[in-house]
Amino acid sequence: MPERESNLDVDVEIRDARTAVLSVGGELDMETAGRLDGHLAEQLSQGRHHLVLDLSALDFMDSSGLNVLIRSLHRAREAGGDLYLAAPNSAVRRILEITGVTTTIPPHDRVAEALAAADGGR
Amino acid sequence: MSGPRFRDGDPPAGLPRDGVLPTPETPAGVTGLPPADSERPPTRDDCADGRLAATVERLRGEVRAAHAAAEGRALIELAKGVLVERLGCGPAQAARQLAELADRAGLSRLELAAEIINQAARDRVAEVAGEFVRTTIGESGTAGPADSVAVRLRTAESAALGAGDTQAVADSLLAHALEPLGAVAVAIWTTGQDASLSLRGHAGFGADEAARWHYVPPGVTTAAREALTGRRTVWYPSLAAAGIPSIGRARHPDGGRVVVPAGTGGRIHGVLEICWARPLDPQPQAVERQIEALAELCAHTLEALPEQAAPAHSLVPVGDGSPELAELSDGLYDPALVLTPHLDEAGRLADFRIRHANAHFQDPAGRPRGAVDGALLLEAYPATAGESELFERIERVYATGEPFRARRTRLTALVDQVPLTSLADISISRHGGSVLLIWRVEDESARVASLLQHAQRLGRVGAFEEDALTGEITWHGQLFELFGRRPTEAPVSLRDLAGHAHPDDHGTIRHFLQTVLHQRQVGSAAFRMLRRDGVTRHIRVTAEPALGVDGDLETVRGAYQDISSQHWTEVALTATRDQLAATEEAAEERNRLTLQLQHAIMPPVKPPLDAPALDVAVRYRPAETESLVGGDWYDAVVLPSKKVLLCVGDVAGHGVEAATGMVVLRNALRGLAVTGAGPGQLLSWLNSVAHHLTAHVTATAVCGIFDPGTRTLRWARAGHLPPVLVRGNEAADMPLLRGLLLGALAEAEYEEAELRLEPDDIVLMYTDGLVERRDTPVQDSVAQLLAVAQLPSDSLEQRLDQMLARSKSDTDDDTCVVGVQVF
Numbered sequence: 001m002p003e004r005e006s007n008l009d010v011d012v013e014i015r016d017a018r019t020a021v022l023s024v025g026g027e028l029d030m031e032t033a034g035r036l037d038g039h040l041a042e043q044l045s046q047g048r049h050h051l052v053l054d055l056s057a058l059d060f061m062d063s064s065g066l067n068v069l070i071r072s073l074h075r076a077r078e079a080g081g082d083l084y085l086a087a088p089n090s091a092v093r094r095i096l097e098i099t100g101v102t103t104t105i106p107p108h109d110r111v112a113e114a115l116a117a118a119d120g121g122r
Numbered sequence: 123m124s125g126p127r128f129r130d131g132d133p134p135a136g137l138p139r140d141g142v143l144p145t146p147e148t149p150a151g152v153t154g155l156p157p158a159d160s161e162r163p164p165t166r167d168d169c170a171d172g173r174l175a176a177t178v179e180r181l182r183g184e185v186r187a188a189h190a191a192a193e194g195r196a197l198i199e200l201a202k203g204v205l206v207e208r209l210g211c212g213p214a215q216a217a218r219q220l221a222e223l224a225d226r227a228g229l230s231r232l233e234l235a236a237e238i239i240n241q242a243a244r245d246r247v248a249e250v251a252g253e254f255v256r257t258t259i260g261e262s263g264t265a266g267p268a269d270s271v272a273v274r275l276r277t278a279e280s281a282a283l284g285a286g287d288t289q290a291v292a293d294s295l296l297a298h299a300l301e302p303l304g305a306v307a308v309a310i311w312t313t314g315q316d317a318s319l320s321l322r323g324h325a326g327f328g329a330d331e332a333a334r335w336h337y338v339p340p341g342v343t344t345a346a347r348e349a350l351t352g353r354r355t356v357w358y359p360s361l362a363a364a365g366i367p368s369i370g371r372a373r374h375p376d377g378g379r380v381v382v383p384a385g386t387g388g389r390i391h392g393v394l395e396i397c398w399a400r401p402l403d404p405q406p407q408a409v410e411r412q413i414e415a416l417a418e419l420c421a422h423t424l425e426a427l428p429e430q431a432a433p434a435h436s437l438v439p440v441g442d443g444s445p446e447l448a449e450l451s452d453g454l455y456d457p458a459l460v461l462t463p464h465l466d467e468a469g470r471l472a473d474f475r476i477r478h479a480n481a482h483f484q485d486p487a488g489r490p491r492g493a494v495d496g497a498l499l500l501e502a503y504p505a506t507a508g509e510s511e512l513f514e515r516i517e518r519v520y521a522t523g524e525p526f527r528a529r530r531t532r533l534t535a536l537v538d539q540v541p542l543t544s545l546a547d548i549s550i551s552r553h554g555g556s557v558l559l560i561w562r563v564e565d566e567s568a569r570v571a572s573l574l575q576h577a578q579r580l581g582r583v584g585a586f587e588e589d590a591l592t593g594e595i596t597w598h599g600q601l602f603e604l605f606g607r608r609p610t611e612a613p614v615s616l617r618d619l620a621g622h623a624h625p626d627d628h629g630t631i632r633h634f635l636q637t638v639l640h641q642r643q644v645g646s647a648a649f650r651m652l653r654r655d656g657v658t659r660h661i662r663v664t665a666e667p668a669l670g671v672d673g674d675l676e677t678v679r680g681a682y683q684d685i686s687s688q689h690w691t692e693v694a695l696t697a698t699r700d701q702l703a704a705t706e707e708a709a710e711e712r713n714r715l716t717l718q719l720q721h722a723i724m725p726p727v728k729p730p731l732d733a734p735a736l737d738v739a740v741r742y743r744p745a746e747t748e749s750l751v752g753g754d755w756y757d758a759v760v761l762p763s764k765k766v767l768l769c770v771g772d773v774a775g776h777g778v779e780a781a782t783g784m785v786v787l788r789n790a791l792r793g794l795a796v797t798g799a800g801p802g803q804l805l806s807w808l809n810s811v812a813h814h815l816t817a818h819v820t821a822t823a824v825c826g827i828f829d830p831g832t833r834t835l836r837w838a839r840a841g842h843l844p845p846v847l848v849r850g851n852e853a854a855d856m857p858l859l860r861g862l863l864l865g866a867l868a869e870a871e872y873e874e875a876e877l878r879l880e881p882d883d884i885v886l887m888y889t890d891g892l893v894e895r896r897d898t899p900v901q902d903s904v905a906q907l908l909a910v911a912q913l914p915s916d917s918l919e920q921r922l923d924q925m926l927a928r929s930k931s932d933t934d935d936d937t938c939v940v941g942v943q944v945f
Contacts, residue, residue, distance in 0.1 A: 027896060029933075030776065060896045062933065063774035067820050070866045091899030098900065099822060099841035100862030100870075 008032035009057070010039050018081070019050040019118050021111060025057030028065030036065070040072040049081025050118040054111045056087035061095055073105060086114035201235030288312075291423050292323030299416055300396055303409060306377070307397035309369050311338075311346045312424055313390060315552070317524035319346055322392065322424070327370045335369040340524070344368045346393040349381035353390065353521050355414065356381050360401045370397050378402020382417035383521075384424060388463050388471020389555070390521045391424040447556050451480035454560060458483065461557040463520060464498055474499040474516060474557065505534040516550055516557055525551040533561065582684035588616060590667075590675040604661070604684055606653035616665065616678060624650035624658070634663065638678060642667045648685065660686040716781045733758075733766045735830045737943040739918040741926055743891070745776070745936045753780030753821065754889045754938040755788045759795075764830065767795045770887040770940050771823035771864075772842065783819040787812060787864070791825065801825040801838040802874035805861065809840065809872075812865030820865040824887050833879045833944055838872040840864045843893070843904065846911055847877070848884040848921075853912035855904055879944045884918065886911060891937030892929050906930060918943045 009025040020043040028036060043051055051072065073083040085107040088096060096102045108114040198220065205216035224234040288310050296308045307326025311319040319338040327335075338344055345368035348356045358364045358379040361371050368379065378398040383390045394417040405413075451458040461474035479495045494502050499513065506512040512533065519526050531548045549560040584601030588594070595613040602609045605622065614622055616639070620631045627649035637645035646664040653659065665680030738758045745752065753773025760766050769791055773783040790811045794804050805825055812821055824845055826837035837845065837856070841863025844856040859873040879885070893903035910928045915921040918941050925939060 062894065062935075063772065063820065063822070063890075066863070067774045070820055070863075073866075091901075094900050097858060098843055100860065101841070101866070103860060104862055104867060 008035055010036055012039055012043065014043075014048065015052075015115070018048055019052065019115070020048040021052045021054055021115070023054040023057065025059075027060040028058060028068070029060065029062045030064040033064040033068045037068045037071065040068070041075070044072070044075055044079060044081075049076050049079040050084070051076055051081065052084045052086055052111060052114045052118055054086050054114075055092055055107075056089070056111075058088065058092050061092050063099075066095070066099055066101065069101065069105070082118070084108060084114040084118055086111045197235040197239065198231055201238040204238050288323035288423060290323075291420065292325040295394075295416060295420070296325035299412075303396075303412075304398060305396045306374065306399045307370055309335075309346070309395040309397070310384075310392060310420055310424070311395065312392040313350060313523050314340075315523060316340045317350070317522055319344070319350070319393065321369070324369070326397065327373070331370055331373070345379055345381045346395050349383045349393045349395075350390055350522050351524065353383055353385075353518065355383070355410070355417075357402070357405070359403070363401075368395065374399050376401050380413060382413055384417040384421035385521060386418070386421045386425055387465045387469055388517065388520055390523075391421050394420045447553050447558060448478035448480070451478060451558060451560075454480060454482065456482060456560050456562045458558060458560040459499075461499060461516060461520075461559060462555060463557075471517065471520070473501075474513075474520075476502060477556065512548070515548075516559060519550040519552050520557050523552045525549070533563075583681050584683075585681045586613070586679070588678045590677060601682060604659070604682055605651070606655050606657060619649075619663070622651055622653075624652055626650075634665075638665045638667055638680075639675065642669060642675060659684050712778055716778050733760050733830065734764070735833065735945060736766060736828060737918055737945060738766075738768075739922050739941045739943075741922045741937075741939045743926055743937040745891075745934045752776035752936050753784040754891065754936045755784045756887070756938045756940045757788055757792060758940060758942070759792060761795055761798075761827075763798055766828040766830065766942075767792070768826040768828060768835075768885075768887060768940060768942060769823060770842070770889055770938050771821055772889040772891075772938075773819060773821040775819075779819075783812075783821065787821055787823070791823075795827070800874055801827050801836055802872040805838050805840045805864070805872040806870060809862075809864045809866075809870045810868070813868050820863050822863045822890075826885070826887070828879075828942065835877045835879055835885060836874055837877070838874045840870070840872060841866075843888065843890060843900075846886040846888070846908060848886065848911050849880065850882075851912055851914070853886075853908040855908065881944055884911075884921070884941060884943045886922075886925070887940045888925075889936070889938040891931055891933070891935035892925065892939060894931050894933045894935055896932060898930070903930065 007026040008028055009023075011023040011025075013021040013023070015021055022036075022039055022043070024036060026032070040051060053069070069083065069085070076083045083105060085096070085105050087110055088107050093102075093107060096105075096107060108117060202213055202216040202220055205211070205219055206213055209216065209219065211219070220231055220234060220238075224231045227234060229237070292308050292310050295310075296305070300308055305326075308324065309321060309327065309332075310323035312322045313319060317340040321332060321336045321338075324332045338347065343366065345356070345358060345361065345364075345366050348366070358366070358381075360376045361368060361379045362375040364379075370377075374397055378401055380396050380402075382394045382396075384392045384394050394413075396413065447460050451460055458480040459476050460478035460480075462477050463471050464473040464475045466472040476494055476497050476499055479491050483491060483494070485491070485494050499516070500507055503512075506516075507514075512531075515526050518524070527547075527549045529547045530545045533546045533548075546561040546563045549558075551558050582600070582604065584604050585598040586601060587596045587598075593615065595615055597613040601613065602611070605614060607614070616635060619635070620628045623631055627647075630647045630649055634645045634647035637643050644664070644666040646662065648660065648662045651659045651661045662683045662685045663680060664683075665678050667675050668677040668679060670676040740756055740758065742754065742756065752775060753771075755769075755771045755773075757767060757769040769788075771784070771787060771791075773780045773787065775783075787808060791804060791808055794807050799807075805823065808823065808825075812819055820841075822840055822842035824837065824839040824842040826835050826845070828835050837859075839859050839861045841861065844858055846853055846855050856877070857875065859875055861872040862870045864870075877885075888907075890900070893900060893907050895903050907925065907929075910925050911921070913921075913924060915924055922939050922941050926937065929937065931937070
């Protein structure tokens with residue numbers, strides 16, 4: 001098995017005291033999931049409980065990545081917030097569908113819609 | 123004023139106010155007789171050296187003769203000389219004038235001569251004599267003793283001046299000036315360049331005692347030395363009581379002593395020591411002054427001695443500097459100043475003139491050298507007189523000749539009126555009439571050197587140097603301590619090093635010596651040093667050979683470093699590494715365990731399942747990377763109801779935790795399945811198990827219950843890829859029933875579907891290890907899988923192998939495939 005490096009880019013944009021948009025790009029897998037988890041936990045600890053994940057640049061996600069989404073969803077909801085998924089590509093959307101996550105976190109087509117949902121969730 | 127004034131404000135008895143002698147105010151014949159009411163007595167430089175000494179010189183022959191016949195005659199001759207000069211007459215006329223005046227004044231010619239000289243000289247002797255007269259007149263009302271004092275002193279002086287050597291001066295002093303004071307002996311010491319004392323003249327001690335005391339080395343404390351170093355007159359009521367040795371103590375142990383520094387212009391040329399036979403009572407101030415005057419007299423004599431370098435004590439020191447000293451100072455690598463004394467009008471030391479600032483001189487205030495060169499010390503550096511006491515030290519060195527050296531002395535310089543303090547090593551020494559002041563400011567490089575020393579100490583490094591020719595070894599710093607040797611012991615040579623090392627390290631040292639001494643290359647070795655005190659130190663030695671021009675080995679330089687602490691650090695590191703390796707082994711062990719667990723629970727090839735109307739085949743392929751062996755599972759078991767439970771699952775993550783989760787979920791499902799509940803219900807329960815019983819575990823699974831009686835398959839899925847149905851030559855994935863992955867929510871419901879199977883239908887359940895690709899959407903991968911799954915094959919087993927073989931997965935996940943075929 002050739003060595004390969006997983007790349008994950010996470011950009012955090014703080015919208016307001018309660019909302020952050022995390023743009024996730026690259027590959028979200030066993031190696032990189034911890035990093036996204038760290039970013040999400042950081043935002044939650046700062047009181048930003050409404051977390052919008054912009055998945056438009058995400059190419060790949062495995063069960064570990066999915067696990068992070070589920071865990072963060074629980075934490076956000078426990079804190080009175082929520083986790084919003086926006087603009088997954090078709091492959092990622094398929095994964096979300098297969099795993100049934102779409103029934104729990106219906107993904108939004110665009111970030112703006114996710115943000116609107118986040119505002120409505122106040 | 124019409125007559126001479128012999129003493130200030132005190133007309134002498136018997137001398138006419140309207141004498142023949144011209145008054146200072148009289149223009150005629152006045153060629154320099156100082157005004158009687160001038161504020162200060164004129165210095166000897168003006169009078170004694172100028173005219174009096176010239177006269178003395180002229181009359182020297184006569185004075186010698188007079189000395190033989192009558193000491194007083196010299197005085198008379200002197201007085202005659204004065205008159206000759208003042209009156210512009212010849213000696214005979216002067217003699218007549220003297221006799222005439224003496225008669226008129228009712229004095230002896232000798233007394234008058236002393237008076238005349240006092241008047242002319244206006245020096246210390248005159249002062250003392252005058253004072254003595256006033257005191258005694260006040261006490262007794264007679265002038266006799268006073269006059270005799272003047273005569274005595276002048277006699278002594280003239281004898282001293284006439285004397286060819288200091289010994290004669292001593293004789294004269296004792297005879298004329300000191301015996302009347304009750305003294306029995308006198309010694310005149312001169313100070314050497316090194317602050318030693320030499321006996322230059324003595325009277326009353328005896329030749330043997332004088333021979334014993336001819337030289338007192340520097341640093342030996344005697345009565346005379348006390349006067350020199352203290353720069354003051356010291357009175358000893360009893361020498362024995364003072365417990366201080368000096369010449370003649372054996373003969374007059376209880377006798378009183380006085381020692382007086384004899385100096386001119388701030389420089390002490392010698393010490394006058396006067397000895398009494400009996401203990402000495404406190405003396406009247408007049409006597410003290412008289413003795414100090416005698417000391418001054420001595421000083422002039424000593425100063426004039428040919429052995430003594432002529433000091434520069436003149437008010438006009440131009441040309442008397444010390445070019446040799448300036449030359450010398452320019453050769454020094456430290457800043458230096460050549461100073462010469464600067465006297466005030468009274469002949470007292472007032473300051474030092476900076477005669478030369480050497481090549482390395484740098485003014486702390488940043489002024490050009492020219493601004494300092496030639497200036498007065500106190501004017502250029504007012505701060506020297508302040509707290510640093512530098513001026514006082516220079517003064518003292520100049521006076522005593524005793525050099526002063528001190529390290530890290532605080533120096534203050536005024537820079538723009540701001541006092542700047544620096545630490546400096548100071549050296550002050552007297553050379554002839556000059557003082558050499560050298561200082562070395564503790565600068566950066568010195569500090570770096572000092573830092574280096576500390577660094578060596580802290581680093582436990584000690585340098586060495588070994589001369590290959592002479593075998594001479596120099597050890598620096600703490601090598602003795604490093605080797606556990608006393609500094610008085612000989613250093614250990616490189617060749618003997620093995621004798622101080624652990625036998626196991628002898629080879630290392632031999633190799634090191636071979637490198638350095640024979641191959642002549644830089645060498646280094648680490649060895650265990652066995653010290654005599656039983657301590658073992660780990661030492662690293664590094665050395666380099668220094669070769670001469672002919673290529674011969676000249677010197678070996680290097681350093682030893684105590685690396686014991688580093689050694690133990692390394693030992694600790696090694697231990698950590700070992701532990702790490704052990705951890706790695708443990709990890710491998712864990713991975714093996716995981717795999718064994720997997721295999722134990724799910725043999726890669728399932729033994730034939732005793733299920734009616736159903737052929738079951740399974741394949742489990744663990745991840746190639748052992749640590750990635752994870753949580754895939756399958757199950758195929760005949761339930762008590764004779765229905766068959768078929769299941770494939772995948773716990774997120776890898777390793778022991780995933781495998782443990784897998785075991786929990788698999789066994790839980792088996793147990794739950796016994797209840798006869800449908801697959802939707804089973805997954806709902808399994809979700810609760812995953813959510814509540816295992817921490818942070820999510821899993822996906824597909825669960826089917828096959829009823830052989832009806833050939834129906836009821837199934838549900840939890841976030842898992844739906845099964846594939848191969849019917850005939852076509853493969854299709856089953857619908858994506860609603861069902862969240864396990865453990866995501868506390869409660870979840872799972873959609874169920876039922877499929878009636880036909881004979882030869884094949885149902886495939888698999889984990890995503892079979893299809894997952896990073897560069898391909900899962901739907902595409904599934905499509906490819908379907909294409910492979912529908913390929914014809916001889917058996918179910920072969921079909922599964924075919925699917926595994928053609929798997930395009932690139933995630934090195936473990937992979938599970940369960941296939942069932944109905945017949």
